[in-house]
Amino acid sequence: MMFNRFFFNRGLWSHTLKQSAWLGILYFLVLLLSILISLNMLNDSYKNQRFHFVVSYFAEIGAGWPNVAMLIISILMGLLLTRYMQNKASVDFFHSLPLKRVHLLTTHFAVGVIALTIPLWIMAIIAAILSRQFEYVDFTAMQVLEWTIATNVLSLLLFSLTVFVGICIGQTILQGIVIAILLTLTVAIPKVWNKHLDIYLFGYSSRNQQNLNEDWSPLFNIMNASAKIITTLETCLYLLIAIILIVLSYLFYKIRATEKTTHAVTFTYFNPLFRVGVMFCGALFAGALSVSFLNDWTPIAYIVGAIVAYTIAEMIIRKSWNIYHMRFAKGMLGHGVVVALLLYIPVSNYVHYEAEIPSAEEIAGVYEGGNLSYYLFENEGYVTFPRVIRPGVLSSDPNYIQLVRNLHMQIEQIRPKVDKLQQFTSDYKSVDIGYKLKDGSLIVRSYQVPSNAPEYQYYLAKIQQSPSYKIAVYNLPSLDHVSKPIEIVNLDRQEHKIQVSNKKDIKELIQLIKKEKLAIDNPDASLPNSSLYFSVESDLISYETSQSYYWDSSYKPLAIWLKKKGYWDQIITKPTDLNAIIVVRDNRTKAEKDTTSDQSLFTNAYNTDKEFVAKDKKMMGILLDASENIFDYNNASYYLKLKFKDGTITYRHLVQSQVTSELSKVLPE
Numbered sequence: 203m204m205f206n207r208f209f210f211n212r213g214l215w216s217h218t219l220k221q222s223a224w225l226g227i228l229y230f231l232v233l234l235l236s237i238l239i240s241l242n243m244l245n246d247s248y249k250n251q252r253f254h255f256v257v258s259y260f261a262e263i264g265a266g267w268p269n270v271a272m273l274i275i276s277i278l279m280g281l282l283l284t285r286y287m288q289n290k291a292s293v294d295f296f297h298s299l300p301l302k303r304v305h306l307l308t309t310h311f312a313v314g315v316i317a318l319t320i321p322l323w324i325m326a327i328i329a330a331i332l333s334r335q336f337e338y339v340d341f342t343a344m345q346v347l348e349w350t351i352a353t354n355v356l357s358l359l360l361f362s363l364t365v366f367v368g369i370c371i372g373q374t375i376l377q378g379i380v381i382a383i384l385l386t387l388t389v390a391i392p393k394v395w396n397k398h399l400d401i402y403l404f405g406y407s408s409r410n411q412q413n414l415n416e417d418w419s420p421l422f423n424i425m426n427a428s429a430k431i432i433t434t435l436e437t438c439l440y441l442l443i444a445i446i447l448i449v450l451s452y453l454f455y456k457i458r459a460t461e462k463t464t465h466a467v468t469f470t471y472f473n474p475l476f477r478v479g480v481m482f483c484g485a486l487f488a489g490a491l492s493v494s495f496l497n498d499w500t501p502i503a504y505i506v507g508a509i510v511a512y513t514i515a516e517m518i519i520r521k522s523w524n525i526y527h528m529r530f531a532k533g534m535l536g537h538g539v540v541v542a543l544l545l546y547i548p549v550s551n552y553v554h555y556e557a558e559i560p561s562a563e564e565i566a567g568v569y570e571g572g573n574l575s576y577y578l579f580e581n582e583g584y585v586t587f588p589r590v591i592r593p594g595v596l597s598s599d600p601n602y603i604q605l606v607r608n609l610h611m612q613i614e615q616i617r618p619k620v621d622k623l624q625q626f627t628s629d630y631k632s633v634d635i636g637y638k639l640k641d642g643s644l645i646v647r648s649y650q651v652p653s654n655a656p657e658y659q660y661y662l663a664k665i666q667q668s669p670s671y672k673i674a675v676y677n678l679p680s681l682d683h684v685s686k687p688i689e690i691v692n693l694d695r696q697e698h699k700i701q702v703s704n705k706k707d708i709k710e711l712i713q714l715i716k717k718e719k720l721a722i723d724n725p726d727a728s729l730p731n732s733s734l735y736f737s738v739e740s741d742l743i744s745y746e747t748s749q750s751y752y753w754d755s756s757y758k759p760l761a762i763w764l765k766k767k768g769y770w771d772q773i774i775t776k777p778t779d780l781n782a783i784i785v786v787r788d789n790r791t792k793a794e795k796d797t798t799s800d801q802s803l804f805t806n807a808y809n810t811d812k813e814f815v816a817k818d819k820k821m822m823g824i825l826l827d828a829s830e831n832i833f834d835y836n837n838a839s840y841y842l843k844l845k846f847k848d849g850t851i852t853y854r855h856l857v858q859s860q861v862t863s864e865l866s867k868v869l870p871e
Contacts, residue, residue, distance in 0.1 A: 214299075214306070214309050215309060218283065218309055219313055221282060221283070222313055222314065225275055225279050226316075226317035226321050227321070229272075229317075229318065229321045229322075230321030232267060232275075233268050233271065233321060234325060234328070236267035236271070237263055237268060237325065241263060241332070244263075260341060260346050260348070260349035263341070268353070269353075272322075272356060272357050272360075273421075276318060276360035276361045277360055277361075277364050277381055279318060279361055280314065280360070280361045280362075280363070280367075281364060281368070281374060281377060281378055283313065284364070284365055284369070284374075284377070287369065287372075288368070288377070288464065289463070289464075290463050290464060293460055294460065303455055303456055304452060307452060311448065314361050315361070318354075318357045318358070322350060322353060323350060325350075326347065326349075326350040329346045351437065355440045356440060358440075359420055359441075359443060359447075360420070362444045362448050362451065363381065363444075364377070365447075365448075366447045366450055367380050367384070369454050369455050369458055370454065370467065370468055372463050372464045372465040373464060373465075385419075385420065386421065387483065388418075388419035388420065388422070389421050390487075391483070391486070392419075394486040394487055394489070395486060397486075397490040398549070399548070399549060401493060403555055403556065404556045404649075405647035405649060406555070407646075407647075418436065465521075467519060473519055476515060476519065477516070477519075478540050478541060478544075480511045480512065481511045481512045481537055481538065481541045482508075482541050483511065484507040484510055484514075485505075485507045485541055485545060488504060488507020488508075489507065491503070504545070508541055509534065512533075512534045512537060512538070513525070560639060560645060562600065564637075565637050565638070566596075566640045567596030567598050567638040568597055568598075568603045568606045568607075568636065568637055569597070569635070570606045570609065570633070570636075570665055570671065570674075571671070571674055571675050572632045572634065573632065573634060574634035574635075574636050574646055574648065591644075592677060592679070593679055593680075594679025594680075595673070595674045596674075597670035597673070597674065601668075602668050602670040605661070608661055608664075609633070609635075609661040609662065610635055610647065612657065612658060612661050613649050613651065616657050616658075618649070618650065618655065618658075620650050629652065629653055630650040630651065630653060631651055631653045631662075632649075632650060633648070633651055633662070634647070634649075635647045635648075666725055667723065671725065672719055672720050672722065672725055675725050676719040676751070678716050678719060683740050684708060684712060684739070684741065686739045687701040687703040688701070688712075690702065690735075690737075690764075690769060690773050691734065691735055691773075692734060693733050693734065693735065694844060694852045695775075695852065699773070700769060700772050702769065707767060711763070712738075714760045714763055715736060715738075715760070717757075717759070718754055718760055732752040732830060733774070733830045733831075734773065734774065735750045735751060735752045735753060736750070738750075755827075755831050776823075777822040779846055780844060780845060781846070782817045783816045783821075783825050783826075783843065783845070784813055784815050784816075785814040785815075785816065785825065785841070785843075786807045786841050786870065787839070787869070787870045788840055788841045788855075800841060803841050804841075804843055807870070811870060812870050813870060814868055814870050821868070824862065824864060824865060825856075828856060828861065828865060829855065829860065839856060839857055839858040839861070840869060841854075841855060842854040842855070
């Protein structure tokens with residue numbers, strides 16, 4: 203009797219269902235249409251192509267519409283069911299009923315959860331039944347189940363968040379705005395906080411951090427559901443947060459004062475937290491934006507951002523433009539001190555981040571290179587956290603560990619002066635250091651040092667000449683786990699490629715590639731490109747991609763092997779493939795190269811003494827040999843146009859150091 207009266211009051215349930223059931227029906231229709239239409243279109247498309255589309259995870263289906271529908275309808279459901287809390291007449295009416303607040307909230311929560319859950323699971327059952335009906339689209343009932351559970355938990359999280367915010371906020375429009383801001387902040391705050399640490403914490407680089415990123419954000423997961431798997435850990439975390447929000451909703455709704463209805467913030471003790479939060483976000487965003495064009499004026503941007511944010515927060519709380527008085531100034535100063543401490547302490551000397559260099563005895567393995575996030579970790583697109591260290595890339599050689607520590611101590615002792623606006627240009631070199639400690643933890647640091655600074659070059663040269671460095675930079679351990687054919691690609695015509703599929707040849711070619719890379723004196727000055735590269739797919743890497751190893755023409759054993767095995771003539775560009783090679787002088791500065799087209803060089807030099815046209819096979823062979831490897835595009839002295847007999851045209855660069863005495867006699871000045 204008590205249950206029927208309070209927890210299943212027929213009138214209350216009937217009213218709440220009539221209010222929100224239409225959203226559940228709309229949700230089901232969007233799911234049904236988007237998923238079925240997508241499946242039918244995929245099936246028809248791949249039927250014409252005569253091969254199957256294998257679904258990696260069910261969120262790929264529907265072109266993102268199921269995710270958008272879940273996001274919007276979950277929030278709308280929360281707004282609709284808490285609407286009575288934001289209206290004085292409605293809240294007085296509901297609270298005058300012979301029902302406790304816990305019963306009111308339970309009914310609204312239950313109706314919302316039912317309206318969001320039933321359509322989703324009906325759609326899941328339909329999809330599971332149809333999983334065998336689409337001949338050219340392959341997916342399983344288990345994939346549907348995983349997607350349904352993850353989507354259900356996300357919708358519950360969004361709904362419970364909306365209800366909780368509705369209890370704390372007294373205006374429906376403001377409630378919706380706050381929800382949108384909170385969800386956006388889950389993506390934006392990690393980015394701007396990382397940018398703040400980038401600016402003020404020496405050695406910190408957001409691209410190499412795996413502890414603070416937007417991957418955990420529900421909004422990020424919803425918008426990228428078709429490209430990123432929502433992990434079991436994330437699903438459990440979202441469910442836990444949803445449960446906490448539901449519990450907090452009951453606690454806060456119980457003490458929510460009726461007279462606070464229509465107030466911006468219904469709990470006055472939230473006002474300081476609201477002001478500090480808005481000020482903190484405003485300062486962070488202003489600071490992050492200022493880096494691109496203010497540089498040394500960044501601290502001023504933080505202050506201006508905090509002042510503007512505090513002003514907005516005060517206007518929202520007081521629902522008035524008239525906020526400027528002594529109390530406003532005192533409040534801004536007091537809250538500003540709190541925000542300043544929140545910004546300063548994490549980047550201060552108290553955290554000992556900058557001076558932390560582990561002792562050699564603590565280190566199990568070390569990495570030093572130009573892009574730690576790419577070379578040290580497996581790069582799996584969106585599925586990168588927690589990131590996996592590539593096997594064999596860390597070096598445990600005590601001598602190499604000491605070399606890296608020496609460089610690290612030198613950088614810490616003589617800190618480079620870096621222009622924030624120029625730090626990622628060729629004027630600076632990236633130095634990324636990673637220590638894997640014996641206790642299992644990982645310490646990473648990233649620095650930008652001037653490219654030609656003598657105070658660092660001695661230490662860098664010692665490291666770069668070490669085999670451990672080359673093994674890491676070229677990811678050579680992955681070459682020991684190759685079972686698929688290796689592609690050799692001609693960069694002059696990338697559609698021109700051959701495969702090395704013989705197991706013995708694959709093994710021999712891999713050993714030659716490894717020897718070639720280990721023979722390079724200075725990997726950082728090695729070729730960024732060449733006329734040939736080897737595309738290798740390793741079984742050691744858990745994601746499906748290939749690595750490219752560019753051929754170094756100075757390493758003769760590899761060319762000899764290619765000729766011996768008969769691959770050379772099949773893949774290399776030969777004079778017999780060409781009608782002519784046109785050579786022009788390239789005297790442009792780096793800035794001019796950014797603003798003028800390469801083709802304009804040939805247009806301006808046409809039929810003048812500024813161009814050299816080689817049609818003789820011997821001369822074309824000399825030009826091809828000299829331009830096999832491209833060391834530095836920015837310092838290229840000549841530009842070559844290769845005109846193939848089949849009508850293809852491609853280009854190469856030639857630097858002065860590669861110009862032989864024979865070529866210097868004929869090339870244009």
